[in-house]
Amino acid sequence: MLFPFLIFIPLASANLTELTFELADKEIQCFYEELQKDVKCNLIFQVVAGGHYDVDCFIEDPTRRMIYRKHKVQQDTLAVKVELSGVYRFCFGNQFSTFTHKRIYFHLEVGEEVPIIPTAEGKDSALTQLEASCLSIHTALRSVMSMQAQQRIQALIDRLHAEDMNTHIIYWASSETIILFLVTVGQVIILKRFFTDKRANTSVATT
Numbered sequence: 001m002l003f004p005f006l007i008f009i010p011l012a013s014a015n016l017t018e019l020t021f022e023l024a025d026k027e028i029q030c031f032y033e034e035l036q037k038d039v040k041c042n043l044i045f046q047v048v049a050g051g052h053y054d055v056d057c058f059i060e061d062p063t064r065r066m067i068y069r070k071h072k073v074q075q076d077t078l079a080v081k082v083e084l085s086g087v088y089r090f091c092f093g094n095q096f097s098t099f100t101h102k103r104i105y106f107h108l109e110v111g112e113e114v115p116i117i118p119t120a121e122g123k124d125s126a127l128t129q130l131e132a133s134c135l136s137i138h139t140a141l142r143s144v145m146s147m148q149a150q151q152r153i154q155a156l157i158d159r160l161h162a163e164d165m166n167t168h169i170i171y172w173a174s175s176e177t178i179i180l181f182l183v184t185v186g187q188v189i190i191l192k193r194f195f196t197d198k199r200a201n202t203s204v205a206t207t
Contacts, residue, residue: 015111018149020048020156023055023094023102030091035110037085042109045092046075046153049160050102056093062086072096103160105153 023029035041047053057076058069061084068078082088094102 015109017108018106020103020105023050023092023104025097025099025101026095028091028093028095030089031106032087032089033108033110034087035082035085037082039082039111041080041082042107043078043080043090044076044105044107046105048103048105048153048157049164051097051100053102055102055104056095058091058093060089060091062088064089105156107149 017033021029043059045057047055052072053074054072055074056069056071057073059067059078061067063084063086067080070076090106090108092104092106094100
């Protein structure tokens with residue numbers, strides 16, 4: 001079972017896990033999933049915020065054999081057929097980053113979709129109009145779910161980018177305000193000193 005670091009978003013399907021988590025600098029975050037032999041597994045991940053939007057990713061089987069590894073990648077999709085039953089490890093690394101945290105979207109789908117209209121084993125039967133309509137609706141809903149997942153990722157990226165821009169604007173405006181205040185105070189002090197020195201010189205000349 002997967003253990004998310006920050007945010008866990010369970011979906012309707014029991015074999016589908018989707019989460020977004022934060023990965024600190026110089027850290028490795030791993031998730032564990034028990035898989036059975038010959039089961040198909042689909043993995044999708046994407047860095048949605050932080051630095052150059054890159055991360056290390058590797059997957060190990062129950063014998064700690066590396067079955068997938070990529071360095072400084074922004075996103076990737078992987079479809080594999082499990083060769084050995086046991087607990088698999090999905091890890092993301094940010095060791096190369098000095099101070100930048102990364103936020104990662106992680107999607108894991110295990111197994112194949114169960115047919116909504118089961119058929120007798122070894123028999124092919126023609127679908128009724130109602131069954132055909134159900135299959136069509138089901139396919140359309142699956143497509144909508146996929147589009148919604150993509151929209152959520154893009155919305156998250158846009159929101160984080162907007163927050164980052166807002167933070168930079170606030171810092172820049174604050175810096176300008178402080179600089180303007182210091183310049184104003186400096187001008188007042190210089191002008192005040194100028195007139196003070198002038199009065200002092202006039203008094204000396206009169207004496």
